[in-house]
Amino acid sequence: MFDNYLIRSDSLRNDIVDGEVVGFSMAVRIANYRGVFLSLHTGYYLVVDGVDYPREVQTFEVNGQPPRGFDEIKGCVWEHWDYDDEAILHVAKPGGLALGAHVIQFQQCVIAAYGYLSTDEEWVKAPPKTGTGAGSDKTPQVITYHLELNEGVEA
Amino acid sequence: MKLGVSLYSYQQSHFFKELTLEDQIREVGENLPGADGIEIVDxxxxxxxxxxxxxxxxxxxxxxxxxxxPVTMDVALDVLQFRDHVMSTEEAVERLERDIRLAKRLGFANVRVLSACPFDVMAGALPLAENLDIRLGKEIHQPMRLEGQQVSEIIEHIERTGTKHMGIVPDFGIFGFRPSEVLLAQYERRGAKAEASAASVDLSALLRSGSAPFDLSDIINHTAGNLRVAFKQFINDGTCVPEMKAVFSVLKAFAEERVPRPGELDYIVVAEAIMQSNTSLETMRDLAKHVISCHGKFNYMSEIPGRPGQYQDIAIDYKGAIGALVKGGFDGYINSEYEGQRYFQDRTRAEMMDEVDQVRRHHEMLRRLTGVGIPAEAQ
Structure with missing residues (x-):
């Protein structure tokens, strides 16, 4: 769903902390027709210009809270990511990305479900590997975005 | 019969912030003659x-x-919410109870649970529903049928206990008899062959007439999404749960007969034929008294050739379904549930569908088939 609109096209930025570029970020929406309890959101398959950025270097900024890692998000079992709300996906990468054009391959993993599934126990042990389409039921394919990075912002 | 809209129909306009929630409600109240029902996904x-x-x-x-x-509120059941364990039946009941209280605050008469919601979860929340005078309805969604345990266990419970607060919410997708043309077109944009679409439509016709090379009764209790995932795995590595094996094997052979050098996507397109419920209109008539409200599912309203201003969904038997509900004495709501916008969302916003226009077209058809909202002198 919303294949080309899950990342806001003008949102790619470098993140700057105390004058130092610590990574990059983009604004994202949920790939579903509804929101979900935040705990169900397990991270992204994210390849930028051929480089894979796994969920371990990703943090997620939503609901007015500072960016949180997906280990912490896992514990947000009563907090909701509402359908209306844009969130910011941050990626730790010292030096950030170069100004100009980037190719981003993107898939969101949210283990929302229609009731009980055969994968439930397995996904309690570990969420599905990002990029496989498992746990991404409404937009199971990896989407390629061509985005421009124009400026950095103080995070 | 009464008419309404599930605001699910406006999910894309909502996502792009083109229509606020108030805009959506105003559209139903002011621009759809004879309609006043509102359904939401919480x-x-x-x-x-x-x-x-x-x-x-x-x-x-x-x-x-x-x-x-406010007619019906649709609720979900994400059983991995707690992440460190799969939600127990008791926890699922608690979630449903919270949703029932929320529905009551907003004035809804009914709460719809998903087709995959276990009966024990519905039964567990029923005392609260009765207490608050909220009716619980299980969605019957393709490829499920009205025939089968998922419906019969609800009917048996109603007959045994006399409860007036449990029933079913038929999704009109169960009266679909072929894959929608807009679904097939999207598959073709993604690289599926035209022969695969044709094979899928032909196989659907064989299944409808009862002359298909296999029987679907083993798989009808699975959701369409889960069947798609399972068939994809079967195509890739030959594995699947035993109950799906017979159907999947014949389906694969059918695709290979009809599609030159089929790719993974071609197999999946042919498999859309088994997502049709082929449920019986007689059963719908018999069960009409247990219907809480209906999802008027549709994927694409096109103009009927030679009848300007009149519209149809070529893949769903609306006339038959509404006729069966009328004969069975159903006098509740049919709420439009437009879903076909999804099949254009691989494109740019400018090429996507106009949900407001599609729902207006759907209501033209609903008024014509039910007589609701049409002045008596015009009937």
Whole structure:
């Protein structure tokens, strides 16, 4: 769903902390027709210009809270990511990305479900590997975005 | 019969912030003659799980201002919410109970649970539903049928206990008899062959006439999404749960007969034929008294050739379904549930569908088939 609109096209930025570029970020929406309890959101398959950025270097900024890692998000079992709300996906990468054009391959993993599934126990042990389409039921394919990075912002 | 709209129909306009929730309610109240019913998906339309008292006041104000009625609230069941364990039946009941209380605050008469919601979860929340006078309806969604345990266990419970607060919410997708043309077109844009679409339509016709090379009764209790995932795995590595094996093997052979050098996507397109429920209109008539409300599912309203201003979904038997409900004495709501916008969302916004126009077309058809909203002298 919303294949080309899950990342806001003008949102790619470098993140700057105390004058130092610590990574990059983009604004994202949920790939579903509804929101979900935040705990169900397990991270992204994210390849930028051929480089894979796994969920371990990703943090997620939503609901007015500072960016949180997906280990912490896992514990947000009563907090909701509402359908209306844009969130910011941050990626730790010292030096950030170069100004100009980037190719981003993107898939969101949210283990929302229609009731009980055969994968439930397995996904309690570990969420599905990002990029496989498992746990991404409404937009199971990896989407390629061509985005421009124009400026950095103080995070 | 009464008419309404599930605001699910406006999910894309909502996502792009082209229509606010109030805009959607106003559209139903002011632009759809004879319609006043509002259905929502709680996690789509609301700040969830608590939209706040200010919102609740505003909501009731909108209902009054636009002359609309809260009919059914649709709720989900994400069983991995707690992440460190799969939600127990008791926890699932608690979630449903919270949703029932939320529905009551917003004035809804009914709560719809998903087709995959276990009966024990419904039964567990029933005492609260009875207490608050909220009716619980299980969605019957393709490829499920009205025939089968998922419906019969509800009917048996109603007959045994006499409860007036449990029933079913048929999704008109169960009266579909072929894959929608817009679904097939999207598959072709993604690289599926035209022969695969043709094979899928032909196989659907064989299944409808009862002359297909296999029997679907083993797989009808699985959701369409789960069947698609399972068939994809079968195509890739030959594995699947035993009950699916017979159907999947014949399906694969059928695709290979009809499609030159089929790729993974071609197999999946042919498999869309088994997502049709082929449920019986007689059963619908017999069960009409247990219907809480209906999802008027549709994927694409096209103009009927030679009849300007009149519309149809070429893949769903609306005439048959509405006729069966009328014969069975159903006098509740049919709420439009437009889903076909999804099949254009691989494209740019400018090439996507106009949900408002599609729902207006759907209501032209609903008024024509039910007589609701048409002045007596025009009938």
């Amino acid at each position: 996690e789509m339309s609301l700040r969830y799980p608590d939209p706040g008292e200010d919102f609740v006041r505003q909501w009731h104000g909108w209902m009054e201002r636009y002359g609309t009625v």
